[in-house]
Amino acid sequence: MNWKQIPLGPLQTNCYLLFNEDKQCIVIDPGAQGEDLIQYMEQEGLKPLAICLTHAHYDHIGAVENVRSHWGIPVYIHENEKEWLTDPSLNGSARHPMEPVSGQPADHHLEKEGALEIGPFTMEVLETPGHSPGSVSYYIKEIETVFSGDALFNGGIGRTDLLGGDHATLIDSIHNKLLSLPDQTTVLPGHGFSTSVEKEKTSNPYL
Known part of the structure; x- marks a missing residue:
């Protein structure tokens, strides 16, 4: 199992492609540039099985509909943000000089922590709210990797001044x-470079 980081859109939001030797793939946070993302996956011969969202801020969901409709695959999101995909006032796009981001509701709502099995992939869902009320992280023990969304960054933490954010919770x-x-x-954070649990424990100035 391996992963590919692809920064997308004006905020360079990290989309991650988690794939196995058979080229089956999970798409995490397809934030923008849907056609470019689709073209890359087709060139690599990847076969997406699902889209998993760490949260539903506009910069993480901008290409969801492109990818979902192209392959006919389901979308997973935490139940606390189940309305955000369809509502620009919730996902934040309505507050910016851009075309509002909205689409269809998610196919599956994550209601609790625990194992999430999609085809041959097994990920542990961790509820990590604070940046947003439905933020989750996806931990894969097999490759000792966690996709942390905008909760934890290399040397930083997520902002908490947006709708539903709370610093103490984060x-x-x-x-x-x-x-x-x-x-x-x-x-593997939602923006910027990768890091490690050990590094953030010992050197993150916000912690």
């Missing part, structure tokens, strides 16, 4: 869910 999520993972765990 700090609690980071300490109790992400920094409790093994030190060698690779952290």
Whole structure:
């Protein structure tokens, strides 16, 4: 199993493609440039099985409809943000000088932590709210990797001044869910470069 990081859109939001040796693929946070993303996956021979969202801010969901409709695959999101895909006032796009981002509701709502099985892939869903009320992280023990969305960054943490954000909740999520993972765990954030649990424990100035 391996992964590919692809920064997309004006905010360079990290989309991740998680794939196996058979080229089956999970798409995490397809934020923008849907046609470019589709073209890349087709060139690589990838076969997407699902879209998994860490949260539903506009810069993480902009290409959801392109990818979903192209392959006819389901979308997973936490139940606390199940309305956000369809509502620009919730996902934030209505507050910016851009075309509002909206689409169809998600196909599956994540209601609790635990194992999420999609085809041959098994991920552990961790509820990591604070940046947004339905933020989740996806941990894959097999490759010692966690997709942290906008909860934890390389040397930083997510902003909490947006709808439903809460600083104390975010700090609690980071300490109790992400920094409790093994030190060698690779952290793949929603923006910027990858890091590790050990590095953020010892050097993140916000923690």
